[in-house]
Amino acid sequence: MRPRQWTKNLFVFAGVVFSKNAFNPEMLWTSIAAFVIFCLLSSGVYLINDIVDIEKDRQHPKKKNRPLAAGKISVKGAISAAILLSAAALAGAFAISPALGGLSALYFSLMVLYSFYLKQVIILDVFTIASGFVIRVVAGTEAIQVYLSPWVVMCTAFLALFIALGKRRNEMKLLGNGAQNHRNTLESYTLPLIDQMISIVTASTMVTYFLYTFKSGQSLASMATVPFVLFGLFRYLYLVYSENSGGSPEEIILTDRPLQVDLVLWIIISMALIY
Incomplete structure (x- = not known):
């Protein structure tokens, strides 16, 4: 389960x-x-x-x-x-x-x-x-x-694509030449292709979130959460590329202390701004 x-x-x-x-x-x-x-x-x-x-x-x-x-x-x-x-x-x-x-x-x-x-x-x-x-x-x-707001839905979609592509990259690195035996699509994906897709989705996630904060608050205060989102994305990329993590996103959230602190701070500031 x-x-x-x-x-x-x-x-x-x-x-x-x-x-x-x-x-x-x-x-x-x-x-x-x-x-x-x-x-x-x-x-x-x-x-x-x-x-x-x-x-x-x-x-x-x-x-x-x-x-x-x-x-x-x-x-x-x-x-x-x-x-x-x-x-x-x-x-x-x-x-x-x-x-x-x-x-x-x-x-x-x-x-x-x-x-x-x-x-x-x-x-x-x-x-x-x-x-x-x-x-x-x-x-x-x-x-x-x-x-x-449709912006929340868009942010969710891009963030989910970001996580899914990180998972595929981890599978390719972990399984090597036998990757296609575990998942057929891994035979079609290449690391340069996945890296390019991750770059596009990362930028899209950040831009969409930035626009959402501007549309929702229309003040500098509403953008106070942007640095935390940027740090979270960069930290996740570090774990995927340098630590070869990403195969289990839930494990990263439950075990990586810097990401946990960043997430808690984002929640606190977001709640303070919304309420």
């Missing part, structure tokens, strides 16, 4: 935070419910993904230790758990609102399609990963029925 990767579902809270409703009890509890739903739903997707990739994961130096690849749990048990978790999550989503239910179903369908097919298509694979983050943000907004 990969509990460490549930940190990705925190994007669900973007709606309640940036709409200035973080201290509205009803909306906050609805957002928490949406977060739990996406944790269950993503867990079901991870199980399906690991079932599909069980043989390829056994050829990966780290993924070979996953329970299914290591033979610690049965495929039949994993299928049962995936069905139960996904069904419970979708039922809960539709119980909250039809919009949240529809977006949850869209996320689940897209991620299952990714597990079986889209992960094998160059460029579409990273676009699909980014779409998952965008759907989380929109779902959190629809759950509490508030307006969210």
